Amino acid sequence: MTLSRRETLALGLGAFAASFVLPKIATAATEDAIAAFTGGAELGQGDLTLTAPEIAENGNTVPIEIDAPGAESVLILAAGNPNPDVATFNFGPMAGAHTASTRIRLAGTQDVIAIAKMSDGSFVEARQEVKVTIGGCGG
Amino acid sequence: MAENVKPRVRVPSSASAGEVVTIKTLISHQMESGQRKDSEGNTIPRSIINRFVAEFNGETVVDVKMEPAISTNPYFEFQAKIPESGTMSFTWYDDDGSVYEDSQEITVG
Numbered sequence A: 001m002t003l004s005r006r007e008t009l010a011l012g013l014g015a016f017a018a019s020f021v022l023p024k025i026a027t028a029a030t031e032d033a034i035a036a037f038t039g040g041a042e043l044g045q046g047d048l049t050l051t052a053p054e055i056a057e058n059g060n061t062v063p064i065e066i067d068a069p070g071a072e073s074v075l076i077l078a079a080g081n082p083n084p085d086v087a088t089f090n091f092g093p094m095a096g097a098h099t100a101s102t103r104i105r106l107a108g109t110q111d112v113i114a115i116a117k118m119s120d121g122s123f124v125e126a127r128q129e130v131k132v133t134i135g136g137c138g139g
Numbered sequence B: 001m002a003e004n005v006k007p008r009v010r011v012p013s014s015a016s017a018g019e020v021v022t023i024k025t026l027i028s029h030q031m032e033s034g035q036r037k038d039s040e041g042n043t044i045p046r047s048i049i050n051r052f053v054a055e056f057n058g059e060t061v062v063d064v065k066m067e068p069a070i071s072t073n074p075y076f077e078f079q080a081k082i083p084e085s086g087t088m089s090f091t092w093y094d095d096d097g098s099v100y101e102d103s104q105e106i107t108v109g
Helices: A005-038
Strands: A049-051 A055-058 A062-067 A071-078 A085-091 A095-104 A110-118 A123-134 B007-010 B019-027 B049-056 B059-066 B075-082 B086-094 B099-108
Touching: A005 A071, A005 A110, A049 A110, A049 A123, A062 A071, A062 A110, A071 A095, A085 A095, A095 B019, A095 B059, B007 B086, B007 B099, B019 B049, B019 B086, B019 B099, B049 B075, B059 B075
Parallel strands: A055 A123
Antiparallel strands: A049 A062, A062 A095, A071 A085, A071 A110, A085 B059, A095 B075, A110 A123, B007 B019, B019 B075, B049 B059, B049 B086, B086 B099
16 A cells, blocks of 8 residues: 555644544543542642652553551552553551552553542542553553 | 462561551462453453452451552552451452452461
8 A cells, every 4th residue: 555645644644633632531531530539529738658660661560659647548540551540449447557569550651640538538649750661551 | 261379478477466567468360451462463351350358357457449550460568457366368359250368367475
């Protein structure tokens, strides 16, 4: 198949437009996930620490740690993944400290977002950008 | 799909009353995300562990809802309060309905 100059230009424009539309869809999914968790409440800053590496060579296993004293539950989102949900930690009465570590998959360089629901009903947010060298979603 | 699933937990065998101990858990599981394709281009169906619960004497320590973005061989590290002797029990729930369990005694002395 050979492409004329006009067709090539059109394809290029299409790809250019798609590059704007796709992140928008991902952002909308993230916003939906946040809204479902918070019920539309405002996000503040507070007692929530999200620790993630600045640069992760392998997106298949990125170690993250949350520390949220006074939080009932913590939602973790990866805004740049095909599906932004990562995990929700619910702390019970026997939790010694409201900290947890796990390993997650990241499709590419993106923000990892943690949102904590505090025991007083407020919500706080923490973000950390992780640069990923090799993405971890297969394909 | 989920074969050779083997939970491993690291729990101290003793603690002093009221001590906060660190608990580490790892379970071997391929955590197929449902995003990957096989060599013929067919999507490999999702097959993950979707929930993990740790309890001490029946009271929740952590209850984690897991999505496909959790890595292969899910690992968790967290803290538990140990007021008295008892059993730490761990439960993993698989998409296919399987439930994997492990438990360990902690003695307060």
